[in-house]
Amino acid sequence: MQANEYNDRLDSLLRFSEQIVRIEDLDALLDQLLLEARRYTGADAGSIYLAEDEKLRFAYVQNDRLQSLGSRNNRFLYNDVTIPIDESSIAGFAASRGEMVNINDVYNLPDNAPYSFNTSFDEQTGYKTVTTVAAPLTTGNGTLVGVLQLINKDEQKPFSEEDLLYLRHFGLIASGAIDRARITRTVFTRMLQMAELRDPKETGAHVNRVGTYSIEIYEAWARKRGVPDDEMRAFKGSFRIAAMLHDVGKVAISDKILKKPAKLTDDEFKVMQNHTEYGASLFGDTHSLLDEMSRDVVLGHHERWDGNGYPKGLKGEEIPLTARIVAMADVYDALISSRVYKSAWSEEDVDNLLREEAGKHFDPELVEIFFTIQDVIRAIRLKYMEQD
16 A cells, blocks of 8 residues: 555544544444445445443444345344354454454355354345455453454455555544443433333333334435435434434423323323423524434424324424424334233234324325335334333
C-alpha cells in the first residue's frame, strides 16, 4: 500500500470515529459499523457478535447479494444465537485467541484447523460463503467487546494484508463506540423499567417488540418509496428509541386508574387519554430528531386513520408517519401477547383484525406492508419473548 493511500484510510477512520459518536441507538451503531467495514474492504456480507455472559451473541448481519435479489434477510437479524468463546468456531477462535482469522475458502479448511465452518446460513438462504475474515473487537485495555466477521471480498478474492491492517485500527474505534452505546442502552433500559414498575402492562419485552416492529415496518415502507439508504439508516437510529417511549406519559397517571383490574369508567378513560399529552410535554423543547420523533409518537400513537382517535382527532396523513406505524405495532403486540388479564389472540385472528381496520384505525398502506414482512415480525416476537 502506498503511503498516500494509507494516510487516506487513516483520515477516513478519524472522520468516521467523529461521526459515530452521534449515533444514539446500539443497533443503528452496529449497522453503521458493519456497513463501513464492508465498504472499505469490499466485503459482500458480514456480521457482528457481541461478548455477553462469557459467550458471543449474534447481534447484526448484512448481505448485499441477498438484498439485491429482493430477499428479506432481516429476519436473520433476530436469530437469538450464541456461540462459546473457544476454538470450535471461526468467530469463537478469533475471540478466544484475540487474533484475526483470515480464510480463503471456508469449505476447504486445513486438516489441522481447530475450528469448523457452520453451513446453516448458506443452506437456509442459498448463499455461498467462500472467503471470510474474523476480527476480535477489543478496547484499548484489552476487554473483549465482540467479533466482526466479513464475508466474500469483491470477486471472492482473499482479504489482503492491507485489509487486516485497516481492521486492526477500525476494531479499536468500533470497540470503544460499542462500549459507550451499550452503557447508553443500559441507562435507557433502566428508565423504561421505571415506567414498567408503574404500569405492569408495559413490559420490557413489549417495548422492545414495539420498537423493533416499528423500524422494520418503516424500512419496508422506505424501500418501497425509494428512500436512500443513508437517510433510512439515520431515521431508524432514532425511531426505535422513540417507538419504545410511546407510553412514557403513563408515569403521570394515578395508580388507581393505571393499575385498575376492571374496565375503566368513561371518566377514568378520559384521564387515561391524557398520557399522550403528558408524555409529549417531555419533548416539547425539541433539540434533535430523536426529540421530535418521540414527541410525534407519544402524542399521536392513539390517533386513528379515520379521525376517531385521540387526543387531537387527526385524520389520515395528518398523523405523523412514525405515530401511524407505532399505532399498528402497539395494537398488534397487545393482541398477540398474553397478559395476566387476557389470553393471546391467534395470529390468524390478529391478522384478520388488521385487515378489517385498514383504512379505519390503521394506514392501509402500512397494513399492506406489514403482511410483506411477517417472517421478520415472527422472528422479532421469538427474540423478545416475555420472561417468566
